[in-house]
Every structure is written in structure tokens, then in C-alpha cells.
Amino acid sequence: MAKARTPILKVSHLKKAYGDHVIVSDFNLDLWAGEAVALTGRNGAGKSTILRCLIGAESADDGTIEIDGEPMRESNPKVRAAMATVIDDLDFFPDLSVVEHLDLLARAYGLPDPNTAVDAILNEVLLVPQSGQLPGTLSSGQRRRLALATAFVRPRKVLVLDEPEQRLDVEGVEWLAGRLKEEREQGLAIIMASHEPKLVETVATKTMHIGAAR
Numbered sequence: 001m002a003k004a005r006t007p008i009l010k011v012s013h014l015k016k017a018y019g020d021h022v023i024v025s026d027f028n029l030d031l032w033a034g035e036a037v038a039l040t041g042r043n044g045a046g047k048s049t050i051l052r053c054l055i056g057a058e059s060a061d062d063g064t065i066e067i068d069g070e071p072m073r074e075s076n077p078k079v080r081a082a083m084a085t086v087i088d089d090l091d092f093f094p095d096l097s098v099v100e101h102l103d104l105l106a107r108a109y110g111l112p113d114p115n116t117a118v119d120a121i122l123n124e125v126l127l128v129p130q131s132g133q134l135p136g137t138l139s140s141g142q143r144r145r146l147a148l149a150t151a152f153v154r155p156r157k158v159l160v161l162d163e164p165e166q167r168l169d170v171e172g173v174e175w176l177a178g179r180l181k182e183e184r185e186q187g188l189a190i191i192m193a194s195h196e197p198k199l200v201e202t203v204a205t206k207t208m209h210i211g212a213a214r
Helices: 047-054 077-082 098-108 114-124 140-152 170-185 197-203
Strands: 009-018 021-031 036-040 062-067 083-086 158-162 189-193 206-209
Touching: 009 047, 021 047, 021 189, 036 047, 036 197, 047 158, 047 189, 062 077, 077 083, 083 140, 098 114, 098 140, 114 140, 140 170, 170 189, 170 197, 189 197
Parallel strands: 036 189, 036 206, 083 158, 158 189
Antiparallel strands: 009 021, 009 062
């Protein structure tokens, strides 16, 4: 008998509360390869909390999360290999340059030609002139591009993004929308929170409004 297909990301009855304040209640999602789900809604509705639970940065109070058929645990090598994230501002190593960060990731994840991969992503995110700089010397927009580059330079089956359009200019948002759409069409699963209509319209195959009025 053929093995049944499983979603790349499966979330069942997710709940998260802080004290008596319930932020997320009974959130469910099956995310398949080649799909992109956009979480929309007002600030404070729970979008970021959902994403932080999905990547293990927050512990859910109830419910289950599975990545590529495995229970969500950051210590699980299969989970780490399957998921790339851009959540909040990354804590970059202060003494590693832009190119050294990307080279470290490319080699850690076993890319067959890390030098070529790093050169390509530096060109794509327009950070070639800043490749020798330390992250702390970059502008906020350049740091966002570096954060996105850290996700794009490594293998991934699912990409988790929290407002990836932040601090990108118009051209940057257009580039990101095109890149994410292309990756989705090639089979990547994406879940993202976004306030940018153009990004949602271009990338998402499904939109979930979080925090509907009670």
C-alpha cells in the first residue's frame, strides 16, 4: 500500500495564552508543498504568536505541530533541515561579516557549491558592496535583506516569514514577491504574516484572517 501523503506543516487545535488573555485559540492548518498561506489581520491579533509557536520560539499551551511528518522540536535534525525562518530581527554574530554569515550557513547545510550559492544570493539581495561589512554597520533595510538571504541560501521545505516586507523599499517588495512566487511554484511551502497587499496577492494561495472581531 502506498504511503499516504502528509502536509509539510500540520497544525491542530493550537492555543496560546498569556495568563488569562488568550491570544490564539483552536488554530488549525494543513500546509502542502507548493502552497502559500498569508496570515492577515490587525497588529496584536496573534499572527506573530502563531508563527513563533510554529518555529518553537514560543511554547503552545495546547495543540500539536508537525513539520514534514515530525513533531515540532527544535532539537530534531529533520525539523531543522526542513524549515527556514525570518522572524523578527536576527541575532547576527557581531564579528562575522555579511559574506561570512552566508558562507557559514551554506557549508553547515552541505550545499555542494557554497561559494557559488553565496555569490548568487549576495547579488540577488544587492549586498555585494556590503559583503565585507559587519551586520551592525548595515542600514535597517540592508539587515532585512541579509535576514532574507540567510533563508534563501539554505535548503528548505517550508519557509516561515513574519512581515518580511518590513524596511524594504518598493523595488525590494517587488523582488521579494517575485522570488517567493517562483519558489512556491517550484514546490516550497510558505506561511507568512504580512500587511503588504501586493505581497499577499502575488504569493498567497490562501489567506487566513486572524483576530476577527468577537
